[in-house]
Amino acid sequence: MRGIKKLKLHLEAMIADEDKVESVMNVAAGVIVKEDVDGSPMVLLIQRAADDHWPLHFEFPRGKCDKGKNEDVRKCCLREIKEETGLDVEIELFLGKFIYYADEGKRKSICYNYKCTLKNVNQKVKLSHEHDSYKWIMQAGEAELYVHPDQKRFIDQVLSKDNPITNTPDNDFTINNTVDECMRRIK
Numbered sequence: 001m002r003g004i005k006k007l008k009l010h011l012e013a014m015i016a017d018e019d020k021v022e023s024v025m026n027v028a029a030g031v032i033v034k035e036d037v038d039g040s041p042m043v044l045l046i047q048r049a050a051d052d053h054w055p056l057h058f059e060f061p062r063g064k065c066d067k068g069k070n071e072d073v074r075k076c077c078l079r080e081i082k083e084e085t086g087l088d089v090e091i092e093l094f095l096g097k098f099i100y101y102a103d104e105g106k107r108k109s110i111c112y113n114y115k116c117t118l119k120n121v122n123q124k125v126k127l128s129h130e131h132d133s134y135k136w137i138m139q140a141g142e143a144e145l146y147v148h149p150d151q152k153r154f155i156d157q158v159l160s161k162d163n164p165i166t167n168t169p170d171n172d173f174t175i176n177n178t179v180d181e182c183m184r185r186i187k
Helices: 002-014 073-085 140-146 149-159
Strands: 023-035 041-048 062-064 089-102 107-118 131-137
Touching: 023 073, 023 089, 023 149, 041 073, 041 140, 041 149, 062 073, 073 089, 073 107, 089 149, 107 149, 131 140, 140 149
Parallel strands: 023 107
Antiparallel strands: 023 041, 023 062, 041 131, 089 107
């Protein structure tokens, strides 16, 4: 039964009737990268709590940009990472975005994804009550087992940049190939 519920949630997130959309929300996600003892990059995945909306689903630390009108997406990313993992990070690079639908198709969410690095490599992950566990993965292929397809391409960009297993366009097909609201510098 859990597999059917998970499939239904994935379908809800990918397919929606635009006529049902009542709100549009920016979401920010951090693809947190650190090096293992051999210098190979690893990406942090956190697992949602069993009693949460997407139970036991692995993902990047992410959350809604809902703190004040037009919350800066980059500041939202840093805030959500701190709230969900206890980690202090720096944003290195905008990786891209994807759209998903939530609340039975009533909310259209635009998720901005950033490559982030730890300010202090000795920090320990301290999960919020929203998450049950975490893992550091070292290969993009591991993402196949854990995350939503839209997140896989960002893991591939970070872990397999010299030998990617996915092929994605170089731009997000936005006006003038820019991402306006999320590229502002944090002041």
